[in-house]
Amino acid sequence: MESILIPDWILQYVEACNRHDAVAVVDLMAEDVRVVDTAFGGEFKGREAVQQLLVRMDANLSSDYRFTVHKAVTSGDDYAFEWTLSGTNDRTNPELGLPATGNKFTVPGLTIGSRRDGEITENRDYWNVAGFLMQVGLMPPLGKNG
Numbered sequence: 001m002e003s004i005l006i007p008d009w010i011l012q013y014v015e016a017c018n019r020h021d022a023v024a025v026v027d028l029m030a031e032d033v034r035v036v037d038t039a040f041g042g043e044f045k046g047r048e049a050v051q052q053l054l055v056r057m058d059a060n061l062s063s064d065y066r067f068t069v070h071k072a073v074t075s076g077d078d079y080a081f082e083w084t085l086s087g088t089n090d091r092t093n094p095e096l097g098l099p100a101t102g103n104k105f106t107v108p109g110l111t112i113g114s115r116r117d118g119e120i121t122e123n124r125d126y127w128n129v130a131g132f133l134m135q136v137g138l139m140p141p142l143g144k145n146g
Contacts (some may be wrong), residue, residue: 006072009118010081014067022054030119039129040096060095062105078111089136098138102142105135123144 009028026033026047030136035044035053044053057065065087072081086106092099109127113120133139 004082006069007074007079009115010069010072011078013120013133014069014083017054018066020054020058020065022051022058025054027053027124028120030116030121032119034122036122036124038124038126039132056095060091061089062096063090064088077115078113079115080110083109083111085109098133101137103136105133106133107132111134 002103003031012124013025013028016028029035029047029050031047032045033047033050035050036042037053038046043052044050047056065085066144068084070082070084072079073079077140084106087109089101089103107128111123113123115121130139130142134141
């Protein structure tokens with residue numbers, strides 16, 4: 001089996017996310033970082049805004065969410081990495097009106113971004129929100145006939 005080399009800084013980023021450690025995540029970012037969550041349409045500028053996003057994710061999504069990185073590509077200061085987000089939908093999201101269902105989920109995603117002087121300056125997350133909603137029971141499966 002071929003081994004995939006993931007840059008250390010990406011592993012540090014993902015490990016901090018998996019610890020649900022918002023401070024450690026934003027410590028890898030520039031003061032003027034811009035983070036975009038394309039699934040829910042949010043844009044967050046600056047470390048404080050990103051830290052609050054991560055705190056809300058922990059409070060409103062899942063107590064046990066975890067990222068698994070599958071592949072990473074870097075070119076100069078630009079990067080992309082493919083991942084899977086898994087966990088249990090055991091938290092209510094009052095901002096989006098999504099109740100906790102207790103169902104497990106595993107959804108694919110991709111992060112694309114840039115760094116400057118070793119710090120993340122832009123980070124865009126693309127992930128399958130429809131797949132998430134179907135798995136946790138908040139959206140009917142697509143393509144099913146009654």
